[in-house]
Amino acid sequence: MGLTGLEIYKHLPKTNCKECGSPTCLAFAMALASGKAELSACPYVTDEAKEALDSAAAPPIKKVTVGTGDHVVELGEETELFRHDKRFFHPTGVAVLISDTEDSAAKAEAFNDLEFDRVGMHYVTDMVAVKCDSGDAGKFKATVEAVAGKTEKAMVLMAEDPAVIEGALEVVADRKPLIHAATGDNYEKMTELAKNKGCPLVVKGSDLHNTAELVEKVVALGYKELVLDSGARETSQVLADLTQFRRLAVRKKFRPFGYPAIALTTKEDPREEVIQAGVYLSKYADVVVLKACEKQQLLPLLSWRQNLYTDPQKPIAVEAGLYEVGEAGEESPVYVTTNFSLTYFIVEGEVESSRIPSRILSVDTGGISVLTAYADNKFSAETIAEAIKKAGLEDKVKHRKLVLPGHVAVLKGTLEEESGWEVMVGPREASGITKYAKENFG
Amino acid sequence: MIIIGERINGMFKDIGGAIKDRDPAPVQEWARKQEYNGAHYLDINVGPSSAEPVEAMKWLVEVTQEVSDLPLCLDSTKYDAIEAGLKLCKQPAMINSVPAEMPKMERVFAMAAEHGAEVICLAMNEEGIPKDADIRVGLAAELVATADAFGITPDMLYIDPLVLPCNVAQDHGPEVMRTLREIKVISDPAPKTTVGLSNISQGTKNRELINRTFAVMAMANGLDSAIADACDDELMAAVASARIILDMDIYCDSYVDVFKQRNR
Amino acid sequence: MAVEIQKEKYRSKVGEVVLGATKDQGGTRSHTITVGGESALPFLHFEGEIPNRPVVALEVWDMVPDWNPCFEQYFGDVYNDPAAWAKKCVDEYGADLIQVRLKSADPDLNDTSPEDCAATVKKILEAVSVPVIVIGCGKAEKDNTLYTPIAEAAAGENLVMGVGELENYKAVTSACMANNHVVIAQSPIDINICKQLNILITEMSPAMSTRIIIDPTVAALGYGIEYSYSIMERARNGALQGDKMLGMPMYGNAGFESWRVKEANILTEEQPEWGEQEERGILWEATTAMAYLQSGIDILVMRHPEALKVIKGNIDDLMKDNSY
């Protein structure tokens, strides 16, 4: 949303001199708000007012990038509070924490393995955070260098002593790491470092109010590649603060919070830590830093990220093809459905609960449901017959019978002709599959 | 959409008679009926020819509140009558109405601020009702800015762009629609909007059809409320449907009943 | 710099539903559990009241379940005895309440009679003092024969019973109405059906409006969870904005759904690149539950005691006041 009339009016001289062609400043403000006039028509607007109006018209949350090349992580540019209102855009960067007091080489090595293939998608743990716990600038620099040598992923450098950060930047500044953090005590020096090297900078306050203040100070120094950290570490308070960041930025265009946000876990137990990270990921963190680094710990978290950031307006598809449910053999029944993921998963669940090993042929309908695809000619005798061939179904089962969704029973005749298979008309709703299976194949 | 039930108005014969005889029965019957059918507010108007508007208003407010907990919309050009009514209201009421004219705005906004009342604001001034949407919106902005100075936030205001009968002022229709849309860019939060729905069909045949067609069109352009006949079932069904289409309520098969029963 | 905290102004709140009944109230529970009542989005204490914390149940079956072998070490000794199983869930694993699934009533399994099912429920009620949820075997025809005998046998206990579905809600609702139990209204990841079903149940008896628990069907992580998540967010927003027919507490079988999927079950040896199986399963279930807590769930039914533990800890953390 653009600026409202009242917001613009506040920046006008309120002299009603009419030079802009409008009878009053208020009328001119309204004309501006509805896009019927240009600000330049008023000769008396101050530069300050101009700047205020410009920045108010910018998108609610700035885009900030971390890393370089193929491993850039884009943060921010979010516009929503709820994914169903439109979508969330840039998936939360998940950063695994490596301390300069632990065996960093081994952890960095293992970090590279934290990538997963699942349902035809590739999930990546996209960031690595190196933290100075030693208090020793030399040690931190060496650790950062070692980690940087093992992985090309985007980095977060964590230390509050500018000298420590400065040392590390000597070796990795060209990788555009995210610096954590500028605080009330060090912000001048940290801002200067970040600005000189062109690296994004976390601004860490002591609470919400203080964070806003600090952001304004950093911005006043001329730097805007920022990420927010309210300083809170208790799960409940972090949830509240992240919510306020997002709400104030999106709903109120509150400039100091118009940046991506970072959240750090505190739990020692890895299970608790993954769940804590999950809360932050669900509610608005653009980067989450956690210590947990085992595959079984990251896979659930990255799966949730993938699910949360899917576009709700776009149908999601499972890979088309033949799926086995249970130990399917040559005599097992074959169900046909579309590759709309929700439809597929529901059918799969019902087939599974029939406890009769079966196959499901998922036809490529571009991820739309049975009736919509039928209406669109994407779920037709031709497409189904083609899918049978493509899946090599004839070699997998001895029988020549297919179960067709009841809603498209009309396809039976043409499909039998087209494919040479016998078509059995199944139930209209997936919930009838279990019963149907028992009656026909039990 | 917020429905302000229009029926308790001295202009109607039964209510006019009831006021004269101080007979609460017709007033209370209409209060109950409108509430039952889904009204969110009850408009209270002593009628144009009342000889004692202050006393009549006080009486109407009292007898209505005996049977209904709905908030009231005190409708009069006599601000003394509204003020007297406000003092008796058990919950925050709505003032109907004030134009963009200076002494009137001062009087009304001051009493609205004192009583925490919402205000229906008319997009007109001494010069009458403008046709052009830009002028209407300009007047609305003046009302919002003035209310702001009294500490009344824009979401407490209901701007009425003013509707004229479609058989005599057809050319106003598109301007009203545009006004409804542009009122939303005055401020954040934006002021709400309202119309006297039946004005659109004065003197026409097919009044109810015109009313409900206008209602859903205006809703699509951002209308938040209307002073209307809550007992017009077709109107209420059309409004409920429009709310579904505009994604303001979640669909279910019984959505019309759900809309009407919301306050019950 | 004072930041102006953004609080939503809601018109309404989620209805409260009481589960279980103490002796004074005609039952035998040591305490009741109240769910719902929120006038804010999940855990946003700064903008409203969250008077009741979400509760976590553990799942008990009335027969030996076909679960992943990793559950043996927790329940293997009580698989044959639902009452002992329930007791263990409460005493050892800290379940807030118990959900018994009368799986053995399935005509294709043991086809257990309604009377025997009722007896099982009675035994569980004797073994534990927490409120109890009872659900059928999942075959509507058979389940409809169970509700009344169980509702009568447990009259006064204020059970939660389910499930009622759009095509089949009358039997369970009547049983609950006649004996003052709470009904689970289940819809298939469809908010319109969810709302319609609540209306239909309320039409049977307006008094049921405070005795409905919404089950929007909670898909597992990786298997459509985002649909359920968004439906719950929409339902909760609708409830807070005054849509009473969505204003009931929400419930979900996070354990049952999570442990149906490959990611929770596949052995470490078969899929080493996904890490260790049991730990993966626990976190698959706990992550699923975590997401539903963030979208407004009030009653979670879990399966793995370790997943329950981590989720209860998460609820403790989230219930801490965060008002400004």
Ligand code: SF4
């Ligand atoms: S030219 Fe500027 S100061 Fe003059 S009336 Fe227009 S907006 Fe106001």
